[in-house]
Amino acid sequence: MKISNTYLQLGTAFSESINPLPVADPHLLLWNQSLADKLALSQGLPDNENALAQLFSGNDLLPEASPIACVYAGHQFGQFNPQLGDGRAHLLCEFVDDHQQRWDLQLKGSGPTRYSRRGDGRCALGPAIREYLMSEALHALGVPTTRCLAVVTTGETVYRDLPKPGAVVTRIASSHIRVGSFQYFAAKGDVVSLKTLTDYTIDRHFPTLKAAANPVLELLGAVMDKQITLIVEWMRIGFIHGVMNTDNTAISGETIDFGPCAMLGIYHPGTVYSSIDSGGRYAFGAQPSICRWNMARLAEALLPLIDEDPDKALAQAEALIADFSPRFEQAYQTMLGAKLGLDEIQQTDVALITELLEQMQEQQLDYTQTFHQLTRSLTEQQIATKLQDTLGDWYGQWRQHIGNDSKQQQAAQALMQQSNPVVIPRNHHVEAVLQTCELTNCSAPADALLKVLRSPYQMLAETADYQDLPTDNDRHYQTFCGT
Ligand SMILES: Nc1ncnc2c1ncn2[C@@H]1O[C@H](COP(=O)(O)OP(=O)(O)OP(=O)(O)O)[C@@H](O)[C@H]1O
Ligand SMILES: [Mg+2]
Structure with missing residues (x-):
């Protein structure tokens, strides 16, 4: 080592x-x-x-x-x-x-x-x-x-x-290294240390940017892209971070700080489980706009290094941050398309996706199970019939988008199987494991859950034990910044 x-x-x-x-x-x-x-x-x-x-x-x-x-x-x-x-x-x-x-x-x-x-x-x-x-x-x-x-x-x-x-x-x-690491030096007006940290970050995480005409601006763009990838992935699996403060935003684009995190059950963009997030700032559906806000804070911190002329620095940073939403939207729609087996997104697909999310919200459907059932429905008629009942015309329209050809259907199902987990770390199971481990000082319950969670796209013999929804649909569930 x-x-x-x-x-x-x-x-x-x-x-x-x-x-x-x-x-x-x-x-x-x-x-x-x-x-x-x-x-x-x-x-x-x-x-x-x-x-x-x-x-x-x-x-x-x-x-x-x-x-x-x-x-x-x-x-x-x-x-x-x-x-x-x-x-x-x-x-x-x-x-x-x-x-x-x-x-x-x-x-x-x-x-x-x-x-x-x-x-x-x-x-x-x-x-x-x-x-x-x-x-x-x-x-x-x-x-x-x-x-x-x-x-x-x-x-x-x-x-x-x-x-x-x-x-x-x-x-x-x-x-x-966090967004907050840059903010610390920027707020103190310590541009020398800010530059040291920036050079170090480029060297460590984005060495190819060293040769760029404006490496600092490129760094901002690269961090933004990594964050977009990260948030899109959270949205894909229904992860709610819960405390997306700028000190909990890693420059590497890795998820960091699992304090009050939780998983989405019933689909609703307003879902919040954290006891301290009374305003819903970090709700499931707010994560993209908060990420953009956090990237704007990083841009602010980097301004003195983007250009010596503050007006020019601001204009360049603003142009980049303005690009966040289109970049995000494209990645987000592509991800949702993949969850529905569509590898190229057309305008009509976007409408189809939006309609499904609306239906899931109205009918209070579980996010993970709905996509898992849709995946299976391509080869299991019983499930297809059930979904037709639940989702009405939408189901038939979706099948038309995929196409009737068996090759198209196979390709769609393969894409969906990679995008839609069969099991996620559901809040009630995680809580039960934590409680038992705490009481018994023994790792067995955590090991058993981990075995299943390590193969989230596969049905193991034990997977079914962890797929069920909580009886109260997590209506009373709360997480704490449990330090
Ligand atoms: N028990 C504690 N003792 C001292 N400082 C703490 C404690 N809990 C949290 N903090 C500090 O409060 C701040 C915010 O805490 P937060 O819960 O976001 O981070 P964390 O979970 O401690 O760490 P990380 O972000 O590295 O996962 C951090 O600076 C953290 O170090
Ligand atoms: Mg933290």
Whole structure:
């Protein structure tokens, strides 16, 4: 394992050097062997659970690691906070895998730092397992995401609304640079550090842009494209992030921070589960426009580097941000078309898609199941008849769009099978697993759910156990920024 600490080397303005605070009694609860294998991590790590628990609780450190807490700022629910940062996380080190890809290895829940404010620097076990389950589910679904290598219980109690068992989660990300990282330096007027961070980001994530006429403007465009891809993917599977603050928007385009996230059941764009999102700012259907808003905040932060002339910088940034909506719309319609087996979207297809979404909303149909049933209906007459009853004329029109030819139908079904999961991490199942794991301190329920979630486009023998809808259709479901 080739370890380095390049973010530390950016200088003291970017982070605080600080070691994790040791925990009382670390035990390895979840270990992601397939991720360790994929990143060729195992060679550099101990092979026994106790030693891994010591390492991934922060009690032991890899010899070459120099842990830091990174500083950032961020708009939280629209309000700018100039000083945030890793208040309960330690970036242990970076490592480079066999494909020359650099990764961050970070602990979360590993103790207080300069940026903790009133927080205790710790993480409860439930949210740690949620981050592990949800990020693995997203990864298997094909959605860009940070991932978890381990969850270690600490043997300590953390106090939230109630006393909870504590945990440390190990996160692997292609970096932890956030929109808020740029905002921090921009708000301070520290253009030198802003430039250092920008050069570092281009070098690390978008090296080909170095040769561009205006690399900073190109960086903004590249980040925007990655974010569009990400949000379209969230919309495809019904993921509601829940707290799309600019400090939770990674430049890499990976999903980060699973605090109050949830999955959409019954289709409604206004769906919100987060207890603190009373205004619905981060509702399912608001995610595209919030993403655009976040990209505008990144553009603002980068203005001094886009052009020396502020008017010219603003004009160029505005032109790019104005392009967000058409770029998004195209990717979004293409994605929805694929969910309906249509590989090229015509104007009439757009109307068909919109009509289906309207019907799903009116009839309170489940998002995942509807698309799964539509997929199956191409080869199963019983399901086709049922859907004809539910969706009326729309169903026949859709079948006409696909065509009568058996080759066309096969191609459509293949496309739909790749676009429509048979199973998602439904909120009630995730909650049940978290509760049982918390009570029993045992990983078996999480392992069983993960087995199914790791093959989300395939019916395994156990898949049916996790496909059902909650009895109350999640009407009473709430998530918390559960730190
Ligand atoms: N228990 C805690 N102790 C100290 N700081 C905390 C705690 N919980 C959250 N924070 C800090 O509050 C801010 C907002 O928290 P948020 O829940 O968005 O992030 P997070 O889940 O801690 O981390 P990340 O975004 O890296 O996944 C962050 O700066 C975070 O470090
Ligand atoms: Mg966060």
